[in-house]
Amino acid sequence: MRVFNFAAGPATLPLEVLEQSQAEMTDWRGSGMSVMEVSHRSKAFIAVAHEAEADLRALLAIPSNYRVLFLQGGATGQFSAIPLNLATQDSTVDYVNTGAWSKKAIGEAKRYAKVNVAADEAAGNYSSVPAQGALRLTPGAAYLHYTPNETIGGVEFPYVPVHGDVPLVADFSSTILSRPIDVSKFGLIYAGAQKNIGPSGLVVVIVRDDLLGRARPGTPLVWDYAAMAKEGSMLNTPPTFGWYFAGLVFKWLLGQGGLAAMAERNRAKAERLYAAIDGSGYYRNPVAKEARSWMNVPFTIPNPDLEKTFLAEAGKAGLVNLEGHRSVGGFRASIYNAMPIEGVDALIAFMKDFQGRHA
Ligand SMILES: *Cc1c(COP(=O)(O)O)cnc(C)c1O
Numbered sequence: 001m002r003v004f005n006f007a008a009g010p011a012t013l014p015l016e017v018l019e020q021s022q023a024e025m026t027d028w029r030g031s032g033m034s035v036m037e038v039s040h041r042s043k044a045f046i047a048v049a050h051e052a053e054a055d056l057r058a059l060l061a062i063p064s065n066y067r068v069l070f071l072q073g074g075a076t077g078q079f080s081a082i083p084l085n086l087a088t089q090d091s092t093v094d095y096v097n098t099g100a101w102s103k104k105a106i107g108e109a110k111r112y113a114k115v116n117v118a119a120d121e122a123a124g125n126y127s128s129v130p131a132q133g134a135l136r137l138t139p140g141a142a143y144l145h146y147t148p149n150e151t152i153g154g155v156e157f158p159y160v161p162v163h164g165d166v167p168l169v170a171d172f173s174s175t176i177l178s179r180p181i182d183v184s185k186f187g188l189i190y191a192g193a194q195k196n197i198g199p200s201g202l203v204v205v206i207v208r209d210d211l212l213g214r215a216r217p218g219t220p221l222v223w224d225y226a227a228m229a230k231e232g233s234m235l236n237t238p239p240t241f242g243w244y245f246a247g248l249v250f251k252w253l254l255g256q257g258g259l260a261a262m263a264e265r266n267r268a269k270a271e272r273l274y275a276a277i278d279g280s281g282y283y284r285n286p287v288a289k290e291a292r293s294w295m296n297v298p299f300t301i302p303n304p305d306l307e308k309t310f311l312a313e314a315g316k317a318g319l320v321n322l323e324g325h326r327s328v329g330g331f332r333a334s335i336y337n338a339m340p341i342e343g344v345d346a347l348i349a350f351m352k353d354f355q356g357r358h359a
Pocket of ligand 1: 009073074075076077101147149150151171172173174192193195
């Protein structure tokens, strides 16, 4: 039986796409093989790869002066690849610290460049984001990095920061494709696949042309953006299954009405869940209202001794992976694109029932 899976990542995927990949598994497009068993250089696979890119470009309206790369090493690999490609050892790079993922990006960048933390939300226990005016930006910085959605804290930027001509770099891992964005505001966008795109093992990088060709000596070839762009992300064997599966998800999103339709649905899901939490007098979400994530919704109950009971009873009701991240405790419901509104409604009904029995 399929459950409602609220995991933060790897996360729930659209059932229709899972079923399609299952139907094609042993005989992909009449080849007599699975897609995992064909050469990445075959005509058939290259067609799939190009179609996935074209569909992603259509979904996000990616301008023609941006390249789309399908890489490996996860978002964490990009924490290193970004300074290696866009900065020198002597450059200053600006980072906004809004939570666990920003912090990891900062830690890695420090190994490769001079990091200026433009704002640090640690003092407020990562429950909000800084205003644009509060950012202490470095004139002439190599780039400004931020995390539009903090997957663990459930904190999201309601605006896109600006830093003049300095390229804006954004870790969109947990919010990409949840709504339309204006790609032209960014120098580089990256996203690990396992939240809103497909299986883990794939990371999508969208990078403006003028930022290619700057990799410092010593940059691993597989993370050299120019080298990868030149080879169509096939400098070596790409994660073929992930790329194929991502392509199916992109088609699914187009079929759902694209990102404007997803935005409406995601907004409705999040609003419903936050309203249930705020109106309960029992559950609590710690994040400032304007910075609440549409994708990751952490919440707590007054008596932490009941957390195990909550999780066990939720599991019996077919609602799984609701435990909060080990660093923060409590609960977290991740409600990515593939989580249907019925899943959110089932969670809300369970929460009401639990409160009635235990509060
Ligand atoms: C999941 C996640 C990561 C880490 O991704 P990996 O693919 O495991 O390296 C980084 N940043 C954000 C915002 C994430 O949600």
